[in-house]
Amino acid sequence: MVIFGYLLMCMIFGTTFLAIKVGIDAGAPPFFSAGIRFLLAGLILFLWMVWKGRARVSLLFRKEMMLTGMGLTFGTFSTLYWAEQYVASGIAAVLSATGPIMILLLQTSILRQKTSASAMLGCFIGFAGVLLLLLPSVSVEVSLLWVLGCIMILIGEVCYSSGALYSKHVMPRFQDTSPIALNAVQMMYGGAMLLILSLFTERVHIESLLTLNAIVSLLYLIVIGSMMGHSIFYWLVAKTNPVFPSTWLYISPLIALGLGVLLYNEVVSWIAGIGVVTIIIGIVLVNIDALRQVIGKPESAWGSMQSKQ
Template sequence: MVLFNYIIMCLIFGTTFLAIKVGIDAGAPPFFSAGIRFFLAGVILFVFMVWRGKASLSLLLKKEMFLTGFALTFGVFATLYWAEQYLSSGIAAVLSATAPLMILLLQTTITRKSLPAISWIGCLVGLAGVILMLLPGLTITFSSVWLMGCATVLFGQVFYSVGTVYSRSVIQRFQDSSPIALNAAQMIYGGALLLILSLFTENVHVQSMGTPSAIISLVYLIFVGSMMGHTIFYWLVAKTNPVFPATWLYISPLIALSLGVMFYHEPLSVMSLVGGITIIIGIVLINLSNLKQLLVKKQNVMGNVSHHR
């Protein structure tokens, strides 16, 4: 059941980038569609958790929910949705995979602990991958807007890294609340902030949101991408550990890259593909020690099961 849910989660997270692209190409305003997605998903999930007695309405009054919502939903997805107006979904997905690199650098800055050599190598490999991915836009057909889109996605991962590091302390502080409820609360705040941004920056027309592609994209992202995907993620955290579910970052970007090329005919240069794979290799090297611990734990569990048989 764990492996099945893990595969489903990777597929879901791998398809959300293309779903965002489909909605934006259909004319949906990026900030408004992102805001509606997360606000509705957050409200539905939060009401469900309150109904089940696993969350309290007072949770919405905590400043921690606003701060995590600002970083993890508003900061990350305002930049991603805006950038996907100018980038392919696959490129956006792979650039988003740089998040663990930024988390590592942030944690190192905060704790002032020296990194293992393999982690530094992973950082350099990941950086090389980003450069390789950006090269086609710099040399083949220079596009300042395309480069700005890439830079915006990378900037969004700074919000993700700050939010992730901060949310770990928030989860410890609110141990009586379900992580799913905490995630729902921050999505409500993040979605509301995105809608406020849309109010001041976009002209929202019913016609643009009412096209079949825009509606299907939004419904999919609300119920499958935000609600189902994140619920499975936290279920896996509870059943395994925080490291294992996070390995979706090694798999889902490549799924997104493949889906964009196969089903949406997105262009992909050989250099960008090599850059994408290089980024993933760098991320694996950064997290090599965690992955080794994960494998050891898995072998120990399998050994205990065999012993009891």
């Protein structure tokens, strides 16, 4: 079930970079559209969980949910949505692939958790793959806004990594609450923060939100990207550890780059292909111990991993 959920999440998240790009290119204000996406997705999920008796309204008033939403949703997607005005969706996916590396670095340097040599080696190999994927775009087109967009995405990944680690840390306090409900509330907080940011930085024109591309993009991101994808991610964090589900950021660039070529006429060189292979090698090394356990003892392995967190 864990592996199936992981693969499904990779497929979903691999398409969201392009969906965000389609909405932004259709004229949807980035912060406003991101805020609407997460607030509505979180609200629908939360009301459903309350109706099912798996969440309490008091969850809305927990500071842990606000802090998680600030990292996982607001910090990550305010930067990503803004950057995709100037950065191609495939490159945005590639830069986001630094998330697992940042999580391991934060675990090692700040939380003082031990990291295996294979995981660290996988981080460096994965990062080398990211550089290979970036190289063609850097050589073809570089502007100040492009560079700033890339930097903003990397800042967003620091927020993402911090949020993932913090959410894993606070989850034991909510053992009687479904991870889906926890995800819903943090998305509501993050979405509300994005809308506040939009209020002070953007001029929203309703007609730009009513185009076919903008509507389809928003609906896809709400239902598939947020309600399904982010709920699966939060569930995987609860069942395993912050690093394993975050490695979707290594797999998804391949999906995003392929979709960008097929549907959005984005250009990918042979160097990018080498980068993809390098990243896959990196992700295998990062999770080599966990993969051995899953292949050998699928059920007991993840329980063992959970007990070590």
